[in-house]
Amino acid sequence: MNPRERFLSACRGEPVDRPPVWLMRQAGRYLPEYRAVRAGVSFLEMCWDVERSVEVSLQPIDLVGSEAVILFQDIFTPIPGMGIEVDFAPGPVIAQPIREARQIEALRVPDPRESVPHVFEILRRLREALEKREIPLLGFAGAPFTLAAYLVQGSGSKDFSILKKWLQTRPDEVDALLEKLTALTIGYLRAQIEAGAQAVQLFDTWAGLLDRAAYQRFVAPAHRRIAAALEGGSAPLILYIQNGSHVVDIASESGADVLSLDWRVDLRSAAEQFGRRVSLQGNLDPCWLHAPRERIFEMVREMAEAAKPARGHILNLGHGCLPDTPVEGVRAFTDAARALGA
Numbered sequence: 001m002n003p004r005e006r007f008l009s010a011c012r013g014e015p016v017d018r019p020p021v022w023l024m025r026q027a028g029r030y031l032p033e034y035r036a037v038r039a040g041v042s043f044l045e046m047c048w049d050v051e052r053s054v055e056v057s058l059q060p061i062d063l064v065g066s067e068a069v070i071l072f073q074d075i076f077t078p079i080p081g082m083g084i085e086v087d088f089a090p091g092p093v094i095a096q097p098i099r100e101a102r103q104i105e106a107l108r109v110p111d112p113r114e115s116v117p118h119v120f121e122i123l124r125r126l127r128e129a130l131e132k133r134e135i136p137l138l139g140f141a142g143a144p145f146t147l148a149a150y151l152v153q154g155s156g157s158k159d160f161s162i163l164k165k166w167l168q169t170r171p172d173e174v175d176a177l178l179e180k181l182t183a184l185t186i187g188y189l190r191a192q193i194e195a196g197a198q199a200v201q202l203f204d205t206w207a208g209l210l211d212r213a214a215y216q217r218f219v220a221p222a223h224r225r226i227a228a229a230l231e232g233g234s235a236p237l238i239l240y241i242q243n244g245s246h247v248v249d250i251a252s253e254s255g256a257d258v259l260s261l262d263w264r265v266d267l268r269s270a271a272e273q274f275g276r277r278v279s280l281q282g283n284l285d286p287c288w289l290h291a292p293r294e295r296i297f298e299m300v301r302e303m304a305e306a307a308k309p310a311r312g313h314i315l316n317l318g319h320g321c322l323p324d325t326p327v328e329g330v331r332a333f334t335d336a337a338r339a340l341g342a
Contacts, residue, residue: 002134003067004198011199011236011257013279013311019304021337022068022138023330024240024260025320026060030327033059043088047073053122058129064327065334068136068199071123071192075142075203076150078188081115082107082180084151097154097162104177112188120195127196139197139235141188143204144181144222148174160206167214174218182222186229193235201238201260202226208243208262215247220254227255238281242319252278263318268306275310283318289329296329300336 001009007020028034034056038046046052053072060066076092083106085095098104113120127137149160166174189200207219223239230237236257244251245264252259252274260281261270267283274280284299291299300315307313315337321330 004134004136007068007136007314008198008236010312010314011238011279016312018341019307019313019315019337020067021315021334022066022070023060023064023317023321023333024070026064026066026070026330027056027072028321029323030321030325030330031059031063032327033063043074043090047077048118050118050121050125053118054125054129057122057126060330061133061135064330065338067334067337068138069126069130070138070140070201071119071126071197073119073122073140075140075147075205077119078110078112078116078141078184079147079151081110081112082184089155091156092150093155094151098151098177101173101176104173104180107177107180109180109183109187112184112191116188120191123192123195123197127198136198137196138199138201138238139189139192139195140201140203141185141192143202143207143219143226144178144185145210145219146204146206147181147185148177149206149209151177160209164209167210167218171218178218178222182225185222186226189226189230189237190233193230193233197235199236199238200230201240202256203240204244205240205242207241208245208247212247212250216250220250223251223254223256231255238314240281248274258312258314260314260316261318265318266306267303268309271307271310271313275307277311279312279314280307280310281314281316283316284333286317286319286322286325289317289321289325289333291329293328293332296332297336297339300333301340304340 001017006016009016057072087093149163152163153160238258239256240260258279261283263285
């Protein structure tokens with residue numbers, strides 16, 4: 001099978017010769033070649049620079065042997081189009097955090113083709129570059145709850161206590177904010193698919209901060225709406241929830257084609273319990289890429305074996321590559337995936 005056939009078949013639960021492999025945050029600071037392209041420009045400038053974004057998106061194919069390409073952008077790329085000023089220091093910082101209902105009412109839900117046209121130019125160029133190599137192209141978006149956490153808190157946080165307080169004291173306003181962010185996300189992902197993305201991933205990095213009841217109330221409805229809006233299209237949906245081991249059963253019923261698991265989830269148990277319903281992605285701890293090459297091969301074999309009860313499995317990490325990730329560790333990871341088919 002070629003990489004595109006293998007990846008899309010694994011997403012849909014169709015037979016494959018071996019699991020496909022790619023890594024979250026595979027184009028990033030751990031690569032010297034990425035740092036060379038990024039030199040002299042800010043992160044925001046990098047995201048808007050079509051040539052640079054295309055170049056770094058493609059780097060992991062030849063440099064580390066990844067079998068899929070994901071668009072180089074940030075989950076906050078579409079947010080300024082809503083009328084929100086964002087900077088990075090290095091994480092997202094909101095100039096005027098949402099504190100009042102009138103701020104939510106003032107938020108626009110723009111047509112992403114008009115507000116962030118560079119994203120779709122990048123996708124079109126990537127699709128053209130990947131066509132002959134038959135490598136799949138992934139788009140992505142931040143999930144509504146995670147975006148809301150930053151918009152209300154104002155920046156990164158260990159607990160996002162302001163938004164969590166609002167869940168109890170101002171739930172109607174949270175609902176109104178999530179409604180607009182869900183509409184934004186649906187439009188953004190649809191436009192990415194239209195521009196050439198062959199699969200899309202939804203990142204809900206902070207949804208795992210909630211207990212099951214709050215997750216079911218405030219997070220799951222947006223996931224279901226997004227999945228339903230993309231259902232029947234050509235591009236499978238991958239859902240990633242960090243720290244989500246306590247809500248895997250709920251997430252598996254979201255309508256997503258693939259559930260991306262972090263390393264806290266027991267892969268075999270998830271495959272046995274939910275793997276008939278949804279394909280799985282993951283879930284090596286990114287810090288384990290510091291291990292010797294032989295140990296990485298062993299861990300990849302263990303993951304592939306654990307995931308066998310699932311209808312499909314994509315080898316990946318349980319989170320993104322960290323800045324100190326050794327390049328040779330990433331190469332060992334992708335080499336180990338290919339060795340499964342030997």
